[in-house]
Amino acid sequence: MLLDWFTIAAQALNFLILVWxxxxxxxxxxxxxxxxREKLIAKELAEAEAxxxxxxxxxxxxxxxxxxxxxxxxxxxxxxxxxVKVQRQQWLDAARQAxxxxxxxxxxxxxxxxxxxxxxxxxxxxxxxxxxxxxxxTDLATAKLEERMSEVFTRRLRELPADQKATLGDALKKxxxxxxxRTAFELATGSRAAIQNALNETFSAEIRVRFETAPDLVxxxxxxxxxxxxxxNIAEYLADMEKRLAELLSAKAAxxxxxxxxxxxxKSA
Amino acid sequence: xxxxxxxxxxWQHGFIKLNGTIVFTWGIMLALTAGAILVTRKLSTDLKRSxxxxxxxxxxTGIVTQIAGVGLKHPEKYLGFLGTLFLFVxxxxxxxxxxxxxxxxxxxxxTAALALxxxxxxxxxGIEEQGVRGYLATYTKPxxxxxxxxxxSELSRTLALAVRLFGNMMSGAMIIAILLTITPFIFPxxxxxxxxxxxxVQAYIFSILAAxxxxxxxxxxxxxxxxxxxxxxxxxxxxx
Numbered sequence: 001m002l003l004d005w006f007t008i009a010a011q012a013l014n015f016l017i018l019v020w021x022x023x024x025x026x027x028x029x030x031x032x033x034x035x036x037r038e039k040l041i042a043k044e045l046a047e048a049e050a051x052x053x054x055x056x057x058x059x060x061x062x063x064x065x066x067x068x069x070x071x072x073x074x075x076x077x078x079x080x081x082x083x084v085k086v087q088r089q090q091w092l093d094a095a096r097q098a099x100x101x102x103x104x105x106x107x108x109x110x111x112x113x114x115x116x117x118x119x120x121x122x123x124x125x126x127x128x129x130x131x132x133x134x135x136x137x138t139d140l141a142t143a144k145l146e147e148r149m150s151e152v153f154t155r156r157l158r159e160l161p162a163d164q165k166a167t168l169g170d171a172l173k174k175x176x177x178x179x180x181x182r183t184a185f186e187l188a189t190g191s192r193a194a195i196q197n198a199l200n201e202t203f204s205a206e207i208r209v210r211f212e213t214a215p216d217l218v219x220x221x222x223x224x225x226x227x228x229x230x231x232x233n234i235a236e237y238l239a240d241m242e243k244r245l246a247e248l249l250s251a252k253a254a255x256x257x258x259x260x261x262x263x264x265x266x267k268s269a
Numbered sequence: 270x271x272x273x274x275x276x277x278x279x280w281q282h283g284f285i286k287l288n289g290t291i292v293f294t295w296g297i298m299l300a301l302t303a304g305a306i307l308v309t310r311k312l313s314t315d316l317k318r319s320x321x322x323x324x325x326x327x328x329x330t331g332i333v334t335q336i337a338g339v340g341l342k343h344p345e346k347y348l349g350f351l352g353t354l355f356l357f358v359x360x361x362x363x364x365x366x367x368x369x370x371x372x373x374x375x376x377x378x379x380t381a382a383l384a385l386x387x388x389x390x391x392x393x394x395g396i397e398e399q400g401v402r403g404y405l406a407t408y409t410k411p412x413x414x415x416x417x418x419x420x421x422s423e424l425s426r427t428l429a430l431a432v433r434l435f436g437n438m439m440s441g442a443m444i445i446a447i448l449l450t451i452t453p454f455i456f457p458x459x460x461x462x463x464x465x466x467x468x469x470v471q472a473y474i475f476s477i478l479a480a481x482x483x484x485x486x487x488x489x490x491x492x493x494x495x496x497x498x499x500x501x502x503x504x505x506x507x508x509x
Binding site: 002003004005006007008009010011012014015016017018019020021022023025026027029030031032033034036037040041 | 273275290297349378383
């Protein structure tokens with residue numbers, strides 16, 4: 001018997017059971033695994049693609065930034081060079097100007113020093129000269145010289161110009177006080193008498209005279225009457241001469257200061 | 270001489286009996302299920318996977334590709350039925366390398382049961398896809414005159430399925446048995462190899478034919494007569 005109905009039924013049932021078993025244990029897990037893997041691969045591919053795109057973007061970004069940086073650096077470099085050039089020029093100018101100013105100042109200082117020294121020397125010389133002259137004349141001045149001076153005095157009194165003579169005469173005559181004759185040394189009696197005579201003769205009147213001694217006159221003789229002064233002495237000469245010399249020196253110093261002042265040409269050099 | 274493992278009866282009670290066909294079928298079921306469980310127990314979903322998983326993936330994706338090649342739009346839906354047909358027939362044939370084993374597909378009862386399953390499954394899939402009316406209407410295509418021929422075709426192809434597989438498997442086992450009595454050495458081995466080959470071919474033919482029948486049943490657009498398409502496609506594998 002080739003066909004057995006029980007076996008057919010049993011085999012059909014067996015087959016259906018096997019179908020269920022295979023579905024449960026083979027097809028479903030395997031297909032699921034494949035699906036999962038395919039999804040994973042797709043995901044990884046997508047991720048890789050995204051990463052590549054990102055990397056490309058970053059590379060582009062980096063390149064751009066690099067170029068920008070290069071440009072900026074070049075700009076900054078050229079700018080810095082220009083700035084340095086300008087600054088250098090400025091500093092050079094400033095240094096030159098400072099040097100010029102220093103030179104000018106030093107010159108001025110030197111000139112001032114020289115002037116001061118000159119002035120000091122002049123003043124000292126003047127002082128020395130006058131001190132020597134004064135000393136020499138003081139040494140030389142004696143009673144004899146005084147006598148000689150009184151002679152000169154009397155002569156000059158007699159040779160006085162007319163207007164001066166009148167003024168002095170008026171003063172002598174109107175003054176209640178006696179006229180004062182001052183000399184550096186005590187006059188000899190003879191000299192006193194000669195002066196008295198000369199006065200009397202010159203002014204044609206009895207002139208009251210009082211004789212005084214004044215050592216600061218160095219040498220010489222002077223007549224004071226009613227505010228009028230007539231006389232002749234060395235101290236006056238010396239003072240007069242010193243005064244003139246001082247005037248001369250100050251005038252010269254002023255001229256020198258003017259010429260020594262820094263000229264504009266010197267400044268710009 | 271025993272033609273099929275049906276004759277090998279282990280236990281019987283009335284019409285209920287435990288013959289070789291059922292026992293060997295259970296063995297195949299056990300082996301397939303145990304193997305599937307063993308391999309799929311630790312499936313990896315990332316890029317690295319075990320060799321056995323690779324093998325099973327190749328088998329499953331290969332079956333899916335074949336089903337899709339026949340023209341079914343959602344191969345995963347039919348994978349359970351068609352894939353199990355192929356695996357069962359193939360493993361039944363491959364088991365012949367084990368001494369003392371007799372393939373359950375060498376029993377007409379088994380092949381008839383499988384053919385009956387196909388006979389029932391085809392209209393079920395067709396109705397699921399097109400509805401009862403739509404499916405029944407396919408029997409009257411291209412004209413109502415074709416209705417009896419279509420019905421005859423439906424029955425005859427089921428019979429053909431059952432007998433073709435039975436004949437091939439039974440003859441293979443029979444030839445080896447006969448040869449063993451004549452030339453016990455070498456030649457039976459060659460014939461066993463040939464039997465393995467024909468077993469694989471038959472497994473392929475059986476499942477592909479079932480796929481073609483299902484594809485014809487679920488085809489919704491009536492441009493071509495489903496029966497004609499089925500016949501066209503059936504002729505090619507049966508020759509091989």
